[in-house]
Amino acid sequence: MAKDDNTPFAIRRYDAETLREALRKMYLIRFFEEGAEDSYTRGLIHGTMHLSIGQEASAVASCLPLTDDDKITSTHRGHGHCIGKGAEVGRMFAEFFGKEEGYCHGRGGSMHIADVTKGNLGANGIVGGGIPIAVGAALTAKQLGTGAVTICFFGDGANNEGAFHEALNIAAVWKLPVVFVCENNKYGMSTSTERSTAVKDIAQRAAAYSMPGVTVDGNDFSAVAEAVQEAVDRARRGEGPSLVENLTYRWRGHSKSDRNRYRTKDEIDSWIARDPILRFREELAAHGVLDASGADAIEAAARREVEDGIAFAKGGTDPTIADVTKYVYAEARS
Amino acid sequence: MAKDDNTPFAIRRYDAETLREALRKMYLIRFFEEGAEDSYTRGLIHGTMHLSIGQEASAVASCLPLTDDDKITSTHRGHGHCIGKGAEVGRMFAEFFGKEEGYCHGRGGSMHIADVTKGNLGANGIVGGGIPIAVGAALTAKQLGTGAVTICFFGDGANNEGAFHEALNIAAVWKLPVVFVCENNKYGMSTSTERSTAVKDIAQRAAAYSMPGVTVDGNDFSAVAEAVQEAVDRARRGEGPSLVENLTYRWRGHSKSDRNRYRTKDEIDSWIARDPILRFREELAAHGVLDASGADAIEAAARREVEDGIAFAKGGTDPTIADVTKYVYAEARS
Amino acid sequence: MNAPTRNPEIQTRELSYAEAIREAMGMALARDERVILMGEDIGVYGGAFQVTGDLVERFGPDRVRDTPISELGGAGVAVGAALTGLRPIFEFQFSDFATLAMEQIVNQAAKMRYMLGGEASVPLVFRMPAGSGTGAAAQHSQSFEAWFGHVPGLKVLQPSTPEDAKGLLLAALEDPDPVVVFEHKLLYKLKGHVPDGWYTTPIGKAAVRREGRDLTIVASAIMVHRALAAAEKLAEEGIDVEVIDLRSVRPIDHETIIASVRKTGRLICVYEGVRTLGIGAEISAMIAESEAFDYLDAPILRLGGVEAPIPYNPELEKAAVPQAPDIEAAARKLARKEV
Amino acid sequence: MNAPTRNPEIQTRELSYAEAIREAMGMALARDERVILMGEDIGVYGGAFQVTGDLVERFGPDRVRDTPISELGGAGVAVGAALTGLRPIFEFQFSDFATLAMEQIVNQAAKMRYMLGGEASVPLVFRMPAGSGTGAAAQHSQSFEAWFGHVPGLKVLQPSTPEDAKGLLLAALEDPDPVVVFEHKLLYKLKGHVPDGWYTTPIGKAAVRREGRDLTIVASAIMVHRALAAAEKLAEEGIDVEVIDLRSVRPIDHETIIASVRKTGRLICVYEGVRTLGIGAEISAMIAESEAFDYLDAPILRLGGVEAPIPYNPELEKAAVPQAPDIEAAARKLARKEV
């Protein structure tokens, strides 16, 4: 098919290999989280976790313009970003199982999952906590002239934190190479954006920092890719920060203790009907990038990868109790 | 003179008595601060202080629509607001001299000057610290149906604090009767708004909270009065918060330790030429409210009031050392 | 746990710690229109730990106010509301998030009365779910009672039983000054007898939960229960431990602790916060400068959290704070003068 | 103050405490392009206390960055910068404003290495002008060293001399972990000998500033000078006081303090922070559980800030924290066993 103006951005811009890899990551996120949820239910994982099932397009398409030298900061709902930025599910599961083989050697768990070697500076247990950190990473890039760009993920709820305001203002005043990606899934825990946020679209707040702001359908892979690619290009050209708002939805509850009393089953179902993975699959098929059997193969491989990951994690090593104060400082002190 | 559409708002709206009282308060602020500065130089006052000379129109015109039941929160540069809201200069000086007769019994000093009986909830040593407090006062008014409005004063520098963002958002979402008055004097200490703030006019940030925002000449008494009166009326009607930005200038340095290295003498002089008091005086004369001799009398009386205030303060009582832990809790505990 | 002496005329029921807190809040909301609750997801969600539960249904969303995720702003709004006539109870979803609001709590709420020379009052209660043991790792498991205990102008409480959870919250609400109440997350489901009606547990009074002759353990929050469990074991060995429930970190009840140490001559402080500069440091120092010093037969021991953030791995997490066997071992050593 | 033993080959000059800090920062900026300074009004204004002075002229506004008035955001930017390769020195204009940034300092900077299992490093220095005595009242005079000392992952320093101000700052800068340096505002103008060139003062080592046999005073920051003044007076009465300059709150140098108390048998802790749960509590508790306990001939005394915010009135302000005569009186009492 000709890559004309009606062709979605992602199809026009990226080669087939990149697009197939993107689909693979979206499946990986989905199956990883299903696997994590299942392991949690079986009591293999403790604590809590925040699943991003339904938001996979946002994570993967946003990371598409990035190299391993580029950075991201992530959130409590960070598994998707982590996989989007290239992490291995085996080491992620190992982390969730509290094993030494985990990305954080079992010290961090779901809420602190990170893969610094791939530029993922980490999930964050503090809503909005990663926003200034992302700006700091962008400051390093500008100061040392590395050319790297940082993507800062955060939720609609986080946009009401003071950290959001302070960090976006600093990024704008200092013209730093950072892209703020707001994943607006309509709720911060149980509180809808209507009840918590005094603007309709969070992207409107970009004007308060004289930066471009755009709201896109966050379940439309190509729409996200286009908006974020443009913002990343702009950042790389030294023109400063942008804000991209991806409208999306989490199918699961906020965390493992959510009774979903603040939203209706109808609402949830309407969003499940807008599955970003299926939609991307269909788009790839429609534009001749990947046929059904090719997509099935990717799906199946992702499933296997997740199963292997769980097996790997189960076989991991438990930390030694005596090491409870290891890693507090660079060298252990008594 | 006919009160037609060319007549400034204040002249149209307020009676002569109110306008004369406003001029008196502006002079009182000017002379109070000159007196405080002089006392500081003589070593009678310790610590530091932040003078608002040059900003008198903003303080007085903003407080004009308020009754004693309405509240204000103020800033480190708060003498003007305090006088605008009706405080006595004698008790203010007594506070600066550290006396029991002071508004805070000598415990607070310039940065904590308050007069709760008149609705002034206090200056604040923390930039932005008073903003959420103002919103809380407005919540009380709404919750208990008192009809009171709160004016929240803050500076251009404070608008980059997270507290600003969080508080304005809450006020807007909850539709609270509060008016945010930003006194934009071009600098937060040494840092110009251009170097610190990613929008041109701070009032533009009102859009991020879906509230009206307007920028006015803060040295034009009538312009301030009109904007704030409208915002107060709106708040009283239950229509929620507004942001008013008064463009003004402090003639003196930031505090007693400022060497003015970040601005030029020319700039300072150009603002001294725009003295808000002289301007208001001329306006009152032009519209037949008050002739020169009437204004002179007000000026002279204000001078005397300040002199008397200093004398009162000098004769005040020093706190007893043993009382150093008094007022920590409602009842003293050992 | 030994039941405190109880007036047989007062009706009690079995309630959980969370239910007791909810009951207190419900009574306060019903009795005084100035009382409001503020916090994240305390409305229809019922609170992250289901403490506010159904209160929004009973009192409506104006009295039980979901705030945006804005801890500094929210706390500051509560300060301003308290200063002007409301009596807010502000819930931090986790005490860790109070790190965002220290400015308003410490610079404003705690100091307002003093800075204004007694001309203002900030009657405000901050509720803070605290502590580890839930697998939520370093940013959701901290114990900050020592920080707030260091701040004049605040009162700081750590109830360990459902009865005290209700009684101390009502006392906090009646108090004209800001009070920080730490609720240990692992206690929310603990059941216990809770008196009916409105009653207050006095602020600043520790409780002797178990009398003993050989050794005093001062513990707070969940550590009270672990200390009592250790004491039962030690009793089998003939070691008679007195367990004091601190209850109030600011003010600290010097008298009760000094009296106990004068009797036993031995003291262990057990607390979950980080050991260094934690509340045990204060208790130890207070004894070491008191008249009880001369009665000490052994060094004063402290068992506190290890010098590390709370780790995610469950075994490491347990190892990061004192457990009953740790207390038992330390007490045995001290009683046998092996220290 | 007794001059520390000095290598005669090392050149020194008289510098003020503020100049010594500026010299350290200038050397660091010149030596390592990764070093940047961040803070409010540290550029053309030279810093609220003129500590950065002319550095912006020498290194330009990209290396000496004026931040907006955004303590949380600014500190968080510094965390992110440190995490990715810069070595920021972040100045809070007053340590009181760190209350706005506790989240980033405590939840992020201090815990990042641990939460990430050693895979990350946050080499970051927070400079904090602290203490009272300037007439700036309750929100500009606090001493928070105990708070930060309670946080694993941080190191916390309180230099008391120009030499240490430089040497500890350079040590902090070389440290791979976040370090909080409290600079007492009243010390900025204090002059003293400062060695030339790049040198580091070891973190975690106290300094014996005056040797004595009868009694140990452990003091920090400005209290070191007040303790030395008191010691001189007491020497006239034949009371021989050992004065230890704590220098590091986290880690605390147990060895030096224990060795001193074993020798003297008497201990007073003097600090400016609020007495309850201040650093003296930790030092006292550390001794009370150490082998030095058996050598104690008297209770351990603490002199700290009163249980109140810092008042504005100058006489009240002085009365709010220990002064040399207070230290003298307490030491005399303790030495004469009147306690």
Ligand SMILES: Cc1ncc(C[n+]2csc(CCOP(=O)(O)OP(=O)(O)O)c2C)c(N)n1
């Ligand atoms: C500072 C802070 N406040 C509150 C919380 C508790 N909390 C965790 S996630 C969450 C909702 C966040 O909403 P949003 O930013 O929209 O992200 P989402 O969960 O929808 O992905 C809340 C309130 C927290 N972790 N940190």
Ligand SMILES: Cc1ncc(C[n+]2csc(CCOP(=O)(O)OP(=O)(O)O)c2C)c(N)n1
């Ligand atoms: C949280 C906080 N940060 C910094 C300061 C130090 N400081 C006091 S006033 C000021 C400048 C404030 O600027 P602005 O809000 O514009 O008010 P202005 O002084 O111009 O009236 C600064 C940085 C402070 N008091 N509080």
Ligand SMILES: [Mg+2]
């Ligand atoms: Mg959300």
Ligand SMILES: [Mg+2]
């Ligand atoms: Mg200004």
